[in-house]
C-alpha cells in the first residue's frame with residue numbers, strides 16, 4: 001500500500017496505540033489522537049523511536065465534547081490537504097452512575113457513537129480529497145447482547161446501566177456506520193468506504209478503573225488478572241486489516257469479526273427505522289457543530 005495519512009482516535013493506549021505503531025512501521029503518516037497532550041506527545045515520541053518513522057503527529061480533543069471535536073477537526077482540515085484513513089477507535093465503558101456530558105448527552109452513547117458520527121462528518125471534506133479513503137468504526141461483539149433501544153429515552157432518565165449502555169452504544173455505532181455508507185451513496189461520494197469491526201476480548205486497561213457494578217467489575221477484573229483475553233497485537237488486527245487490506249478496498253457498510261471475517265451484525269433490534277432513528281438523533285444533536293454536510 002502507498003503511504004497514507006491515517007488518523008487513529010484513542011491512539012494513546014491499548015488497541016489504538018498498537019494500531020498506530022503497526023501502521024507507522026509500514027511507513028504511513030500517523031496522526032495520534034489523544035485527550036491528554038502530554039500522554040499523546042509521549043506516545044508519538046515512543047512510536048517514532050520504535051519504528052524509525054518521523055511522520056508521527058498528534059491531535060488533541062476530549063471526544064466527550066462536541067466543541068473539542070470540532071476544534072480538532074478544523075485544525076486538521078487547515079493543516080492537511082487530504083486524509084486517507086480515519087479509524088474511530090476510542091471508546092469506553094463508564095461507571096454505574098449516570099453522567100451527562102457538557103452537551104447534555106449520556107456519556108457512553110456520546111463517546112462511542114455520537115463522537116465518531118460527528119468527527120467523520122467534519123472530516124468528510126478531507127476524506128473526499130483522498131483518491132481512496134476508508135473509515136473504520138471500532139464496535140464490539142457486545143452489540144449482540146444489547147437491550148432494546150428506546151429513542152424516547154436517549155438521556156437515559158428511565159433506564160441506565162453501565163454495561164447495558166456500552167452494549168447499546170456499540171449497536172448504535174454499527175447502525176451509524178451502515179447509514180453513513182448509504183448517505184455517501186446518496187450524495188454520490190464514491191471514494192470513501194465505511195466499515196465496522198470487533199477487536200475480540202482484549203487485555204487492555206479497558207473498563208478496569210470504572211465501578212460498573214459488583215458482578216460486572218468482578219468479571220472484568222478476573223478476566224484481566226487471569227489473562228483470559230486476546231493480546232493487544234491480536235486485538236489490533238481487524239482495524240489494521242480494514243485500514244490496509246486490498247481485499248476490502250471496495251467494501252462498504254459491513255461488519256467484520258476480530259478474525260477479519262465478514263459477519264452480519266446481530267439483527268435482533270434492527271430495522272431500517274431504528275437505523276434512521278439513531279442517525280437522525282445524531283444529526284439533531286450534532287447539527288450546531290456541523291458544516292456543509294448536514
Ligand SMILES: NC(=O)c1ccc[n+]([C@@H]2O[C@H](COP(=O)([O-])OP(=O)(O)OC[C@H]3O[C@@H](n4cnc5c(N)ncnc54)[C@H](OP(=O)(O)O)[C@@H]3O)[C@@H](O)[C@H]2O)c1
Nearest residue numbers: 010012013014015035062063089090091140201202204206
Ligand atoms: N478491550 C476490549 O476487550 C474491547 C472489546 C470490544 C471493543 N473494544 C473497543 O476497542 C476500542 C479500544 O479499546 P481499548 O481496549 O484499546 O481501550 P483502552 O486501552 O482503554 O484505550 C482507549 C483509548 O480511548 C481513549 N479515550 C477514552 N476516552 C476518551 C475521551 N473522552 N476522549 C478522547 N479519547 C478517549 C483513551 O485515552 P487515554 O489514553 O487518555 O485513556 C485511549 O487512548 C474501544 O472503542 C472499545 O470499546 C475493546
